[in-house]
Amino acid sequence: MQQIKPSPLKLIRRIIQTAAFFLFPGLFITMFSAIKTLYMAIIDGTFHITAQANELILVLSMLLITALMGRFFCGFLCSFGTMGDFFWVVGKRLKLRRRNLSRRMDQALKSLKYILLIGIVLIGWTLGVSLLSGTANPWTIFGMLTSVAGWPNLTAWVSVGALLLILIMAGSLYIERFFCRYLCPLGAVFAVASKVRLFKIRKPAQHCGNCQACTKQCSMGIPLYGMNVISDGECIDCMNCVDVCPRGNVKANPKPALAAVVAVAAMSGAYFAGTIASSAAAEQTTVIETASRTTSVTAGQYIDGIYTGSASGFRGTTKTQVTVSGGFITDISVLSTDDDASFFNRAERSVTAQILSTQSLSVDTVSGATFSSYAIMDAVTDALKSALVNAGTAEGSAAQVGVNSAETASSIQTEQGLIALEDGTYTGSGSGYRGETSVSVTVENGCITSVKVTNTSDDERFFSRAETTIINEIISGQTPDVDAVSGATCSSNGIMEAVANALGIEFTAAAPAESRHGGHGRR
Numbered sequence: 001m002q003q004i005k006p007s008p009l010k011l012i013r014r015i016i017q018t019a020a021f022f023l024f025p026g027l028f029i030t031m032f033s034a035i036k037t038l039y040m041a042i043i044d045g046t047f048h049i050t051a052q053a054n055e056l057i058l059v060l061s062m063l064l065i066t067a068l069m070g071r072f073f074c075g076f077l078c079s080f081g082t083m084g085d086f087f088w089v090v091g092k093r094l095k096l097r098r099r100n101l102s103r104r105m106d107q108a109l110k111s112l113k114y115i116l117l118i119g120i121v122l123i124g125w126t127l128g129v130s131l132l133s134g135t136a137n138p139w140t141i142f143g144m145l146t147s148v149a150g151w152p153n154l155t156a157w158v159s160v161g162a163l164l165l166i167l168i169m170a171g172s173l174y175i176e177r178f179f180c181r182y183l184c185p186l187g188a189v190f191a192v193a194s195k196v197r198l199f200k201i202r203k204p205a206q207h208c209g210n211c212q213a214c215t216k217q218c219s220m221g222i223p224l225y226g227m228n229v230i231s232d233g234e235c236i237d238c239m240n241c242v243d244v245c246p247r248g249n250v251k252a253n254p255k256p257a258l259a260a261v262v263a264v265a266a267m268s269g270a271y272f273a274g275t276i277a278s279s280a281a282a283e284q285t286t287v288i289e290t291a292s293r294t295t296s297v298t299a300g301q302y303i304d305g306i307y308t309g310s311a312s313g314f315r316g317t318t319k320t321q322v323t324v325s326g327g328f329i330t331d332i333s334v335l336s337t338d339d340d341a342s343f344f345n346r347a348e349r350s351v352t353a354q355i356l357s358t359q360s361l362s363v364d365t366v367s368g369a370t371f372s373s374y375a376i377m378d379a380v381t382d383a384l385k386s387a388l389v390n391a392g393t394a395e396g397s398a399a400q401v402g403v404n405s406a407e408t409a410s411s412i413q414t415e416q417g418l419i420a421l422e423d424g425t426y427t428g429s430g431s432g433y434r435g436e437t438s439v440s441v442t443v444e445n446g447c448i449t450s451v452k453v454t455n456t457s458d459d460e461r462f463f464s465r466a467e468t469t470i471i472n473e474i475i476s477g478q479t480p481d482v483d484a485v486s487g488a489t490c491s492s493n494g495i496m497e498a499v500a501n502a503l504g505i506e507f508t509a510a511a512p513a514e515s516r517h518g519g520h521g522r523r
């Protein structure tokens with residue numbers, strides 16, 4: 001096998017790959033996560049240009065740069081691809097027998113990644129389940145592997161994602177860029193975007209001999225010998241073909257090294273611009289949601305006090321301190337975390353602001369900081385376990401319920417006026433999207449203190465989005481007549497109607513939530 005001559009271009013690539021591996025090991029996860037967040041927000045009907053500014057900037061700029069320059073992301077920046085290159089070199093050093101698949105087999109396997117991409121999109125569309133998060137995918141495990149601090153998370157090492165990662169590493173020993181060629185759904189997205197690229201690598205076939213060295217050294221196994229212009233979406237701009245050509249016949253304008261530096265600088269800039277936009281959006285969300293809280297949250301379900309709780313994040317444990325005052329969650333402080341500050345800070349601002357504003361423990365995660373987001377939610381939930389009215393002491397539970405106003409202490413507000421409630425547990429039903437929804441409503445000291453859904457025929461995906469928000473708002477507002485959750489209106493109405501039915505009051509359908517929250521409803 002012909003050796004690729006060392007060249008400045010190759011040196012530049014290795015330096016950028018190494019730097020990106022250590023500086024942005026999670027960049028491809030961030031890209032996946034951003035695409036997933038946008039996609040799920042769009043299909044849920046909760047897309048908002050400000051809330052998704054980070055993802056929009058990142059995804060659109062990366063796709064635009066790819067459409068102009070080609071897949072420099074894959075060739076230079078993606079640490080998962082760099083890992084593939086590393087194992088390919090290891091296989092070479094170990095003198096493992098390389099696999100040369102037939103052209104037909106190679107082409108057939110390359111279509112697998114498009115099938116995977118379509119599968120992920122369809123499953124997200126129909127079931128509302130993302131296959132791109134959690135420890136079932138190898139990218140998450142790889143992200144943990146690239147940080148020593150992530151190693152102690154032993155449960156992640158016994159997972160589907162870890163097994164897949166080992167198989168990918170093994171495959172990369174025998175087939176160059178094994179995962180990129182055949183399996184990467186993000187690579188499929190980039191391949192489509194790069195079809196129209198303006199930066200083209202040219203190799204006039206009439207100046208070629210019969211060496212076919214470029215074809216043999218192509219990282220992605222593209223049959224280059226018959227081509228004059230490389231426009232294949234599989235090309236990852238690795239520039240091996242430029243380096244290897246003994247006749248200097250493979251060229252590009254602008255020069256490949258210059259194009260690489262420009263593309264990488266533009267992509268890095270887009271990444272940081274997205275991060276800055278995310279911070280600005282989080283601060284804006286804080287202002288908007290804090291303002292809405294004063295009108296939407298009027299009662300609480302927790303005993304006043306200061307509580308601490310902890311949960312596992314991406315690198316280790318996150319501890320929070322939660323203050324409850326007047327039945328509300330009024331302050332959340334992060335006492336400590338093992339997660340990376342750059343990711344955690346983005347999650348902290350957004351997640352704590354959402355919890356405070358919605359008084360809900362299930363809020364939107366921050367793209368690219370999913371584990372940190374869940375860690376904060378779980379730590380707050382852990383802290384509030386002992387603050388719940390039903391979990392409190394006898395004197396606490398009796399004393400703290402419905403103390404906010406004279407009206408809510410003995411009655412609830414309906415369109416027909418104040419209605420007094422007898423203490424007790426009531427059951428009722430309402431019409432959801434697919435059929436009947438049944439609830440059990442507990443009234444203590446004249447207040448609605450608990451609503452439990454005992455049965456529903458609605459789709460889990462929509463219903464679960466409505467359930468937490470609607471029940472929280474009913475308890476907070478002491479009325480079944482609250483705003484429906486956007487994208488889950490029928491499920492929302494089913495719960496409201498069931499509560500109204502249980503309490504023996506007339507039900508009036510609510511308006512969509514975004515009209516009240518300025519478009520910042522839950523996803």
Ligand code: SF4
Nearest residue numbers: 074078081180184187
């Ligand atoms: S194909 Fe996928 S894994 Fe490979 S370099 Fe591109 S984004 Fe990374």
Ligand code: SF4
Nearest residue numbers: 218235236238239241
């Ligand atoms: S065509 Fe050239 S630049 Fe593209 S992947 Fe193959 S060797 Fe790399």
Ligand code: SF4
Nearest residue numbers: 208211212213214245
């Ligand atoms: S390595 Fe150069 S000369 Fe050989 S086939 Fe490729 S472009 Fe032509």
